[in-house]
Amino acid sequence: MQINFSKLSGAGNDFIIIDNRALAIHLTQPQINALCTRRTGVGADGLILVEPSLHCDFTMKYFNADGFPGSMCGNGGRCAVYFAFMQGVTSAEPEHFSFEANSNRYDAEVTNSETVRLHMLDARDFRYHMEIEGFACTFVNTGSPHVVIFADDINAINVAEKGVAIRRNTDFFPEGTNVNFVEITSPSSIALRTFERGVEEETLACGTGAVAAAIISRKLGKILPNSVKVTVKSGDMLEVSFSENMQNITLTGPAKIVYQGSVTIP
Numbered sequence: 001m002q003i004n005f006s007k008l009s010g011a012g013n014d015f016i017i018i019d020n021r022a023l024a025i026h027l028t029q030p031q032i033n034a035l036c037t038r039r040t041g042v043g044a045d046g047l048i049l050v051e052p053s054l055h056c057d058f059t060m061k062y063f064n065a066d067g068f069p070g071s072m073c074g075n076g077g078r079c080a081v082y083f084a085f086m087q088g089v090t091s092a093e094p095e096h097f098s099f100e101a102n103s104n105r106y107d108a109e110v111t112n113s114e115t116v117r118l119h120m121l122d123a124r125d126f127r128y129h130m131e132i133e134g135f136a137c138t139f140v141n142t143g144s145p146h147v148v149i150f151a152d153d154i155n156a157i158n159v160a161e162k163g164v165a166i167r168r169n170t171d172f173f174p175e176g177t178n179v180n181f182v183e184i185t186s187p188s189s190i191a192l193r194t195f196e197r198g199v200e201e202e203t204l205a206c207g208t209g210a211v212a213a214a215i216i217s218r219k220l221g222k223i224l225p226n227s228v229k230v231t232v233k234s235g236d237m238l239e240v241s242f243s244e245n246m247q248n249i250t251l252t253g254p255a256k257i258v259y260q261g262s263v264t265i266p
């Protein structure tokens with residue numbers, strides 16, 4: 001079977017995106033894992049099928065690089081919207097798209113060339129004052145589960161080693177978690193490194209992680225305004241904005257098509 005795909009980058013978080021509006025493509029977990037594996041496959045942090053939706057402009061089916069369905073992916077959502085925009089997916093209003101993912105509705109706008117703003121769900125399940133692996137950890141679910149850890153110098157942290165130890169701590173997180181190391185760089189900006197569940201390594205950016213880091217930074221009074229600039233590992237910047245009560249959260253940043261191609265699945 002030959003499949004056409006686009007490879008997109010959302011601030012360095014990269015995805016294989018496939019137009020499956022005809023519902024003709026069925027991929028197994030090992031096939032998705034093989035496609036996402038770097039060097040021997042296309043290589044990506046995740047794979048997204050864009051499928052029809054009854055209530056929205058499209059459905060985003062997101063799989064982590066391990067081939068299993070993931071929870072919400074913020075950068076994947078932004079990339080899926082940019083893909084839909086470029087692919088000519090019909091929407092009620094030009095440049096505005098709604099999509100469903102994991103049974104939730106999301107709205108987004110292409111605000112500029114290669115820039116997408118995504119409206120996120122309210123953050124929930126806050127957990128404070130956890131000590132894990134010697135780190136003071138805070139937890140929040142922003143569509144995906146995230147631990148947030150503050151450090152004076154995130155570049156001094158062994159994210160691979162510490163990230164995996166916290167991610168696999170089933171006493172605290174039976175379902176696993178993503179792990180974010182955050183450095184406050186000004187009263188309105190932070191720097192972020194994320195170890196991603198399902199990719200099982202540090203990625204160059206994580207959208208729901210950026211939201212988690214910004215919300216927890218604001219909740220703990222480490223940053224002041226309701227808009228936070230988040231510099232991610234790739235060097236790109238994501239912007240997280242929210243209302244005074246930390247609702248109406250948006251995630252804005254770059255999304256671009258890196259290349260388009262086709263691949264034969266045995």
Ligand SMILES: N[C@H](CCC[C@H](N)C(=O)O)C(=O)O
Binds near residue numbers: 206
């Ligand atoms: N990279 C994604 C997060 C994917 C979540 C996934 N790693 C999981 O925990 O299922 C983002 O931009 O929000």
